Amino acid sequence: MDVTRRLVFVLLATFTLTPAYGQNVLFLTIDDYPRYGIKLKPAQREELRRVAKGITGALVTGADVSVSVIGHADFDAKGRDFEIDVSRKRALGAQAALEDLVKEESANVGLPVSRLQSVHYSSVGLGTAHSQFSTPATENERMANRRVDFTFLVAPPLPVASETSFARCVKALMGGAPPGPVRRMTCACNKFLQQSPHVQDSHYDFRARQQLPALANLSPHDLAIAVSSMVHHMRQDIRGSDEGSRSELEFSNSLRSLDDTVGRNINDFASQMNAGAATSVFDRLVLADIQGRMSDPNHVYSCYAGYSRRNHDQ
Known part of the structure; x- marks a missing residue:
């Protein structure tokens, strides 16, 4: 745990002392989970609070922060599906804890709630697909497998996707066609207009996935960067469309193009299942994550529940 503690202090120092010029990628691992544990222990939560203070410091300077959370599990006789489920719940629990702590620390310094939109979260559970020990022989090795890896990307200030962008989105699409994309x-823009609860906006890029190397050969840090590279955030996508459009027609066409991209990516990940044994474990995990989030009303993928490429326009 000494290594983890040092990483926390490095993270905190970087967030609070480094101006928001260039980009900084930082890592943190929390392990020592009980066998089926998915909640942070009080001591782990306090470790994460220091990170939340660092993120708050970054927000104060105007920086943008992307947080990727990857959950892992130890091998279990209950099988792969169970391992994936535990790792996903572990990642979601760690993300939820960090979100709560960032809200608390931001409120403590009087940071406007709107600045929290500059923290972009994504999470996924990998089961045992990237275990530290493939044949754990001791409890310490099993605890090392039961972990959550955080990746923090601190970037220069970006224009915040304001409510104006989302209100304009709804207006531009009103009465438009085809009905499916509209x-x-x-649905997405209305979700982003709501103040609470905060709606997650991450979505996967299949083309970026194809560019990744064999994930089994990557270090934990490289794996975290690889996963982060294939995640986009729809709030920023819509804001970019808003800023780049000179007319309502151009804006609505850009939104339809974004919808087409998201739908195509969902379809391409789903199509990988037809490859049978050739389908990578990672692709199966991504698709399972997408499908799981389709049933979460606080995630933008819920707007794509039951998506079919064949019926894209309907």
Whole structure:
């Protein structure tokens, strides 16, 4: 745990002392989970609070922060599906804890709630696909497998996707066609307009996935960067469309194009299942994550529940 503690202090120092010029990628691992544990222990939560203070410091300077959370599990006789489920719940629990702590620390310094939009979260559970020990022989090795890896990307200030962008989105799509893209993008923009609860906006890029090397050969840090590289955030996508459009027609066409991209990526990950044994474990995990989030009303993928490429326009 000494290594973890040092990483926390490095993270805190970088967030609070380094101006928001260039980019900084930082890592943190929390392990020592009980066998089926998915919640942080009080001591782990306090470790994470220091990170939350660092993120708050970054927000004060105007920086943008992307947080990737990857959950892992130890091998279990209950099988792969169970391992994946535990790792996913572990990642979601760690993300939720960090979000709560960032809200608390931001409120403590009087940071406007709108600045929290500059923290972009994504999480995934990898089961035992990237275990530290493939044949753990001791409890310490099993605890090392039961972990959560955080990646923090601190970037220069970006224009915040304001409510104006989302209100304009709803207006631009009103009465438009085809109904499928209009319905899904209107759903997304309405979700982003709501103040609480905060809606997650991450979505996967299949093309970026194809560019990744064999994940089994990557170090934990390289794996975290690889996963982060294939995650986009729809709030920023919509904000970019808003800023780059000179007319409502151009904006609505850009939104339909974004919907087409998201839908195509969902379809391409789903199509990998037809490859049978050739389908990588990682692709199966990503698709399972997408499908799981389709049933979460506080995630933008819920706007794509039941998505079918064949019925894209309907």
